Amino acid sequence: MANYISSNTGAVIDAAVDKVENSSVSQADLTKLAAVTSTASELNITDGLTATTSELNQLDDKTVGGTNNDDIVDVASSQTLNNKTLEGGTYT
Numbered sequence: 001m002a003n004y005i006s007s008n009t010g011a012v013i014d015a016a017v018d019k020v021e022n023s024s025v026s027q028a029d030l031t032k033l034a035a036v037t038s039t040a041s042e043l044n045i046t047d048g049l050t051a052t053t054s055e056l057n058q059l060d061d062k063t064v065g066g067t068n069n070d071d072i073v074d075v076a077s078s079q080t081l082n083n084k085t086l087e088g089g090t091y092t
Contacts, residue, residue, distance in 0.1 A: 065074030069083060 059072075062070060062072050064072045065077050065079055066072070067080070073079060073081065
């Protein structure tokens, strides 16, 4: 592919611009992307994630190993459990 000349500046535009033009990406799509503040690494954390929004929201305001009734039990540390039923397993 040949390079293009900008009608605004007269600068040479790489032929890769044609790939963007033919990608069906709209200006609205690019505007949405401009508002994203996450890094690629942060976004890649969700790669393969199968949880729903509802399931993720169940974790909101929960603390692993916390002491509130609805916190998440942490088996790697000592924790006092109130109003919890433990089924199966070995307890020491």
